[in-house]
Amino acid sequence: xxxxxxxxxxxxxxxxxxxxxxxxxxxxxxxxxxxxxxxxxxxxxxxxxxxxxxxxxxxxxxxxxxxxxxxxxxxxxxxxxxxxxxxxxxxxxxxxxxxxxxxxxxxxxxxxxxxxxxxxxxxxxxxxxxxxxxxxxxxxxxxxxxxxxxxxxxxxxxxxxxxxxxxxxxxxxxxxxxxxxxxxxxxxxxxxxxxxxxxxxxxxxxxxxxxxxxx
Ligand SMILES: C[S@@+](CC[C@H](N)C(=O)[O-])C[C@H]1O[C@@H](n2cnc3c(N)ncnc32)[C@H](O)[C@@H]1O
Numbered sequence: 117x118x119x120x121x122x123x124x125x126x127x128x129x130x131x132x133x134x135x136x137x138x139x140x141x142x143x144x145x146x147x148x149x150x151x152x153x154x155x156x157x158x159x160x161x162x163x164x165x166x167x168x169x170x171x172x173x174x175x176x177x178x179x180x181x182x183x184x185x186x187x188x189x190x191x192x193x194x195x196x197x198x199x200x201x202x203x204x205x206x207x208x209x210x211x212x213x214x215x216x217x218x219x220x221x222x223x224x225x226x227x228x229x230x231x232x233x234x235x236x237x238x239x240x241x242x243x244x245x246x247x248x249x250x251x252x253x254x255x256x257x258x259x260x261x262x263x264x265x266x267x268x269x270x271x272x273x274x275x276x277x278x279x280x281x282x283x284x285x286x287x288x289x290x291x292x293x294x295x296x297x298x299x300x301x302x303x304x305x306x307x308x309x310x311x312x313x314x315x316x317x318x319x320x321x322x323x324x325x326x327x328x329x330x331x
Pocket of ligand 1: 128174236
């Protein structure tokens with residue numbers, strides 16, 4: 117674990133390059149079925165609702181499962197991930213961009229999901245991202261995301277699917293406070309386990325899965 121403190125380093129470029137390189141390996145390790153990950157959300161939405169998937173990766177399994185019933189917009193930093201998502205989910209509307217560089221009109225979406233992606237943005241940006249998500253959601257809209265149990269300042273690690281990767285988190289209690297301050301009501305917080313397996317480890321990580329509703 118190396119502190120990400122080099123002022124000359126562009127850590128988002130590192131994340132983008134990392135996922136461009138490891139997209140195939142990541143994709144192969146990703147659980148193929150969404151199952152429990154989307155259980156709490158699907159039944160609360162209506163057919164045809166607009167859903168934004170932040171850090172959609174290759175679109176499998178999340179965007180693909182959502183696209184069976186909803187109108188999906190996916191955003192990802194990695195060109196290679198977006199190329200794969202377009203192939204895997206032909207009915208989705210995909211954009212390659214840093215989510216922080218995009219703007220959507222207020223109340224554009226009934227739900228926003230972010231699986232295993234927020235931790236790749238510097239944590240100093242997380243509050244602003246949550247405020248924007250709140251604005252992009254329709255009244256009563258839902259935000260479903262994986263967060264972290266631990267507080268970690270930005271750091272990099274080698275050997276994430278053979279690339280160097282960047283992460284940054286607050287602990288779960290901190291996120292719940294930020295969400296509440298931003299105007300979300302916590303609906304549910306449970307554990308996903310992990311949706312993907314790094315190296316020889318088999319789905320050993322544990323990520324809190326949080327469902328919040330715009331008040
Ligand atoms: C661990 S993968 C998760 C992919 C997918 N959500 C899933 O459930 O498998 C993280 C994804 O977030 C994307 N990502 C990281 N930072 C991002 C940013 N600032 N804006 C948009 N996407 C980002 C990465 O390119 C990568 O595809």
